[in-house]
Amino acid sequence: MRPLPLALVALTAMTLVLGTAQPFPPAANAEPFNVAPAPPAVRDFMNRAVPPPRVPRPMRPDPRAASPTIDRQSQALRAALLPSPTGDPFFDRWPANLARMRPGTVLTVRTVTPTAGPALDHPIRRAVQLKFATTDSHGAPSVGTATLVYPTVRWPGRKPTPVLVNNVAIDSLGMRCTPGYTMSHVRDAGTNAPDRVPPTIQWALDRGFIVLVPDHEGARMAYAEPIAAGRVVLDSIRAMLNQDDQTGGNLGIGTAPLVMSGFSGGAIAAHGAVKELDRYAPELTGRILGTALGGLPADFAMLPGSMNANLATGVLHVATLGIIRERPELLADANNLAQWMMMSPIKDACTVPAGLLGPTMWPMQLLSKSGDPFHSPLAKQLYAITAMRGIPSATPLFVYHGTFEWWVPAAGARQFVAEQCRLGVSVEYHEFPAEHFGSAFLGYPDALTWLASRVNRTPFRPSVIPRTISGCAN
Structure with missing residues (x-):
């Protein structure tokens, strides 16, 4: 049986949605329409209309697909929705003895200065890429990569030169969309825009910072999964320090503040x-x-209401697939249409193409077996895991956000700041009169100024841009 054209499926499903919707307005405290469960007729139609995809059998086992929590058939499906190889062994190959290596162990080092400067559109003195051992969110062995970029100007503050660990908004599914791949290859039409927008790396280099840029989505490109990403970030720091120590200070890091x-x-x-x-x-x-955090989606439970069935839906689809790659147990609620989409060229999409999926405005309910992807036990478990509530930040925080955020509501950032204050963390919170992209450009200069003040142990003086300032000092 051939699958129905996706446009026909979606049109029929939306017709059923409208035809089965309640004729009376919901109660005042009801959830938005775009978060509510799909009517049973829609759910049942979606589960019948699209046949299961043909899952290819990999010629050789993909180490990224292995998991003790899913069966062999699910592992084959997981392998099919993982990103395609880049063709560059630096990113594609896994060592056979990875399980015996400590996180942060350096696997490979190479210089990428000739390509990193043009990729950043900025002068640099040197760029070095590190490949290292890390672990995924379940503690299984994995591989990470990061790029260390050196400025052409001297750090004017306290010595030694500090290192900024800058996590760019990769927001993508394809292995060629990482800042590491971009900085080691000739820039092309598919290169990821967030490597340069906003120009945090460039501003930091102009101020004399050494900049470490982790490919924080990891080997599975698990966009939006915070635990695996956080471990890649920490292991990139370990790898940088290990390589500097093993080469007698060749990287020039030493006791540099971070x-x-x-x-x-x-x-x-x-x-x-x-x-x-x-x-x-x-x-x-x-x-x-x-640590400076801007535009943080601190509470994923808020995002369905702000991003589902509107122009942000493409980003929500991509984030969901990214999390499923790291947490394959979520495949249990993915219907056949969802599986077709996850195995399509979408799995290698960078930020801009992924965002353009939004105009389809297909509700996530159309991709769920249960028709209720936002209230299931799996969803509630995911919300709890990704929020990481009750855990204090191990560093002081500078948090900035937009008051008029419609994709990532400011309420989530405010709740995050309040909780961190209760947990005894020192937090400075700046809320700008802007939405997501506006707050990125308004906030990053002050974020860098605050980070420099932490290194130099000097008072932080914000710019004259109007904003609301709060937080706590502990």
């Missing part, structure tokens, strides 16, 4: 890192002097 930043998808990674720091990499506690 600070960290991330915006949007990059903030998810930095959030995971500060929450995992004390228990996963306790030797780094105290070495990282501060």
Whole structure:
């Protein structure tokens, strides 16, 4: 049986939605329409209309697909929805003895100076890529990569030169969409835009920072999964320090102070890192002097209401697939249409193409076997895991957000700040009169100024841009 054209399936499903919708307005305290369960007729139609995809059998086992929590058939499906290889062995190959290596063990090192400068559109002195051992969110062995970029100007503050661990908003599914791949290859039409927008890396280099840029989505490109991302970030720091120590200071790091930043998808990674720091990499506690988080989706439970069935739906689809790659147990609620989509070229999409999926505005309910993807036990478990509530940040925080955020509501950032204050963390919160992208450009200069003040142990003086300032000092 051939699958029905997706446009026909969606049109029929939406017709059923409208035909079975309640004729009376919902109660005042009811959830938005785009979060409510699909009517049973729609759910049943979607489960019948699309046949299961043909899952290819890999010629050789993919180490990224292995998992003790799913059966062999599900592992084959997982392998089919993972990103395609890049063709560059630096990113594609896994060592056979990876399970015996400590997280942060350096596997390969190479210089990428000739391509990194043009990729960043900025002068650099040197760029080095590190490939290292890490672990996924379940503790299984994995591989990570990161790029260390050196400025052409001297750090004007306290010596030694600090390192900024900058987590860019990769927000993608394809292995060629990482900043590491971009900086080691000739830039082309598919290169990821967030490597340069906003220009946090470039500003940091102009201020004299050495910048470490982790490919924080990991070997599975698990966009939006904070625990795996946080571990990649921490292990990239370990790898940098290990390589510097093993080469007699060749990287020039030594006792350099470390600070960290991330915006949007990059903030998810930095959030995971500060929450995992004390228990996963306790030797780094105290070495990282501060972390700046901008546009943080702190509570994923808020996102269906703000991103489902509207122009942000493409991003929500991509984030869901990213999390499923890391947590394959979520496949249990993915219907056949969802599986077709996850195995399609979408699995290798970068930020811009992924965002353009939004105009389809297909509700997530159309991709769920249960028709209720936002209230299931799996969903509630996911919300709890990704929020990482009750865990204090292991570093002081500078948090910035937009008051008029419609995709990532400011209420989530405010609740995050309030909780971290209750847990005894020092937090400075700046809320700008902007939405997501506006707050990125308004906030990142002050974020870097705050991080520099942490390194130099000087008072932080914000710019004159209007904003609401709150937080706590502990």
